[in-house]
Amino acid sequence: MTVLEDSPFVRACRGLPGPHTPVWFMRQAGRSLPEYRKIREGIGMLESCRRPDLVTEITLQPVRRHGVDAAILFSDIVVPIAAAGIDLDIVAGTGPVVAAPVRTAADLERLRPITADDVDFVAESVRLLVAELGQTPLIGFAGAPFTLASYLIEGGPSRTYLKTKAMMYAQPELWHALLSRLAEITLTFLRTQVDAGVSAVQLFDSWAGALSEADYRSFVMPHSARVLRGLQDAGVPRIHFGVGTGVLLEAMGEAGADVVGVDWRTPLDVAAKRIGPDRAVQGNLDPAILFAGWDVVEREARRVLAQGQAAPGHVFNLGHGVMPETDPEILTRLTALVHEASAR
Numbered sequence: 266m267t268v269l270e271d272s273p274f275v276r277a278c279r280g281l282p283g284p285h286t287p288v289w290f291m292r293q294a295g296r297s298l299p300e301y302r303k304i305r306e307g308i309g310m311l312e313s314c315r316r317p318d319l320v321t322e323i324t325l326q327p328v329r330r331h332g333v334d335a336a337i338l339f340s341d342i343v344v345p346i347a348a349a350g351i352d353l354d355i356v357a358g359t360g361p362v363v364a365a366p367v368r369t370a371a372d373l374e375r376l377r378p379i380t381a382d383d384v385d386f387v388a389e390s391v392r393l394l395v396a397e398l399g400q401t402p403l404i405g406f407a408g409a410p411f412t413l414a415s416y417l418i419e420g421g422p423s424r425t426y427l428k429t430k431a432m433m434y435a436q437p438e439l440w441h442a443l444l445s446r447l448a449e450i451t452l453t454f455l456r457t458q459v460d461a462g463v464s465a466v467q468l469f470d471s472w473a474g475a476l477s478e479a480d481y482r483s484f485v486m487p488h489s490a491r492v493l494r495g496l497q498d499a500g501v502p503r504i505h506f507g508v509g510t511g512v513l514l515e516a517m518g519e520a521g522a523d524v525v526g527v528d529w530r531t532p533l534d535v536a537a538k539r540i541g542p543d544r545a546v547q548g549n550l551d552p553a554i555l556f557a558g559w560d561v562v563e564r565e566a567r568r569v570l571a572q573g574q575a576a577p578g579h580v581f582n583l584g585h586g587v588m589p590e591t592d593p594e595i596l597t598r599l600t601a602l603v604h605e606a607s608a609r
């Protein structure tokens with residue numbers, strides 16, 4: 266195993282002091298970078314995720330350009346469910362689209378368990394990256410059972426999660442069977458990445474903010490906890506992130522996270538109080554602020570750094586992913602600002 270324990274990123278995840286506050290950006294690899302748009306020309310998203318040469322190059326692009334403190338594996342949350350036998354595509358500008366949604370017990374048969382061999386291209390990509398990255402940690406990731414289930418049940422992105430919630434309330438047995446299968450797939454996917462050498466993992470429950478705390482605790486948390494607790498002995502920090510999860514932060518920590526990701530709606534000092542003294546926080550500059558001019562970016566980044574002091578460890582990030590229209594030079598400048606302003 267190659268957990269880079271002395272890196273500023275892993276130290277902050279563990280609540281230990283370091284030379285500066287580490288920073289990386291969700292979706293740092295992607296359409297905001299001209300070199301990404303160029304390399305992806307004529308190659309589908311899923312195909313590019315399955316080619317270790319492309320994965321390696323795309324993952325390294327933002328590390329070279331911005332000097333961020335961590336790389337995140339270039340992949341997608343639907344990669345393991347495609348490997349599990351679900352016919353799906355990632356449509357540019359839309360997101361994952363599932364050919365035949367999963368809505369009945371019979372449909373669930375199409376989602377089979379996976380083994381490490383089904384995602385061997387991911388292990389190969391991680392090995393290549395760890396060799397290239399040297400002292401910069403690589404973050405592995407997966408989608409959490411609820412967020413994955415929402416794509417499978419709705420058939421694509423949704424704003425209301427009507428079919429997802431209808432299944433959750435009306436067919437709790439089918440719901441729990443689906444989420445436990447997704448938890449097993451997710452755990453295998455993350456274990457494969459850990460075994461190949463990632464220094465941390467992030468579990469993305471991007472859409473869990475659609476739920477009340479009570480429903481999150483009874484319908485979702487046991488399955489996410491199965492994934493996070495299943496990695497307890499892996500020795501890597503576990504980050505747990507969602508959008509609009511202000512009321513869920515405590516539960517998302519309790520599910521078995523070392524670091525809780527926070528979006529821009531909850532100030533980090535408030536979040537740290539909710540999450541408690543045993544876990545670090547990650548976040549939470551509003552990605553829209555990057556469009557407001559440098560003076561605003563600087564002021565807001567300093568505010569985020571100050572509020573992050575309330576937690577035992579702080580990993581600077583945006584509150585959600587980099588928007589494709591973002592000027593990449595702002596991200597480079599922001600990375601340098603975070604390093605300078607937090608230098609100890």
Ligand SMILES: Cc1c2[nH]c(c1CCC(=O)O)Cc1[nH]c(c(CCC(=O)O)c1C)Cc1[nH]c(c(CCC(=O)O)c1C)Cc1[nH]c(c(C)c1CCC(=O)O)C2
Nearest residue numbers: 291292293294295339340341342357358359360469471586
């Ligand atoms: C919900 C979700 C998905 N995928 C992911 C999530 C959780 C994170 C979040 O909340 O944003 C996770 C993800 N997807 C991608 C990464 C790469 C690593 C990184 O953060 O740099 C990560 C961590 C690449 C990608 N995944 C996708 C792209 C864009 C497709 C492209 O470049 O052709 C990238 C770079 C496609 C995708 N895949 C998904 C969406 C919503 C989209 C965007 C659709 C679009 O705007 O085109 C599902």
